[in-house]
Amino acid sequence: MKTDDLINMLSTNVEPVDRGQLRRSLGLAVALGAGGALVAALLTLGVRPDLHEPGALAFLGLKLAFSAGVVLMASLLLTRLARPGGERRTRPVLALLPFAAIVLLAGLSLAYAPSTHWEAMIVGDMWLECLVSIPIIAIVPFAVIVWTVRRLAAPTDLARTGAFAGLAAGGVSAMGYALHCMDDSLPFIALWYGGTIILCTVAGALLGPRLLRW
Numbered sequence: 566m567k568t569d570d571l572i573n574m575l576s577t578n579v580e581p582v583d584r585g586q587l588r589r590s591l592g593l594a595v596a597l598g599a600g601g602a603l604v605a606a607l608l609t610l611g612v613r614p615d616l617h618e619p620g621a622l623a624f625l626g627l628k629l630a631f632s633a634g635v636v637l638m639a640s641l642l643l644t645r646l647a648r649p650g651g652e653r654r655t656r657p658v659l660a661l662l663p664f665a666a667i668v669l670l671a672g673l674s675l676a677y678a679p680s681t682h683w684e685a686m687i688v689g690d691m692w693l694e695c696l697v698s699i700p701i702i703a704i705v706p707f708a709v710i711v712w713t714v715r716r717l718a719a720p721t722d723l724a725r726t727g728a729f730a731g732l733a734a735g736g737v738s739a740m741g742y743a744l745h746c747m748d749d750s751l752p753f754i755a756l757w758y759g760g761t762i763i764l765c766t767v768a769g770a771l772l773g774p775r776l777l778r779w
Contacts, residue, residue, distance in 0.1 A: 586717065587644060587647055587718055594710045594712075595706070598705065601705040606741035607741075607744065613745055613747045624749035628739070628743035631758065632743060632762075634662070635735070639736060641659075642660060642729050646725055646726045647726060648720070649721050660729070660732060664759050674752060686752045687750075694746075698738075698745075699735060699742050700735070700764055700765055703734040703738035704734075707765070710734060711773075726773055728767070728769045728773065731767070731772075732769065734769070735762035739758050
């Protein structure tokens, strides 16, 4: 077979690449992970009993807004990183925006509160449960996201891709845990929600090179 004939054969009936497939698949993976995190949190921890109160709903909305912002930014960046060479088109600093917002609100909250209240506002009553629960609940969404990336894409920066998979998983886990957590101060949310999500991100960066290797 001549070279020209081989080229013609290979170029025949070539279907166009569906550029939106990765985005849709990752979106579905994040949604399934969020559902899994929600079910895990409800079955193991339960819902806080005061959701009928306006104040509780307001703080729950704030926690969900912060966590959803983390998930949104992580998902957008992960969609780029999951493609070969995607790290060159990615600005990781964008993922810091939700954290910067909640830290700013936490700082303002402390500034307007007496210093004698700071320890209770920062530590709260459920810090240990938060520290343990969010990373554990994040295991299932992290596994779903990593499996999706392995199946559909070929990332070249495995550590960074794993980190953003961990960031997205930590965010959806925090959304599920927020339905149970009754510590509502802004410094608590910034430190313990933000800190555990960052912990999930670090774990993802460490596991990425192993789990995402071609």
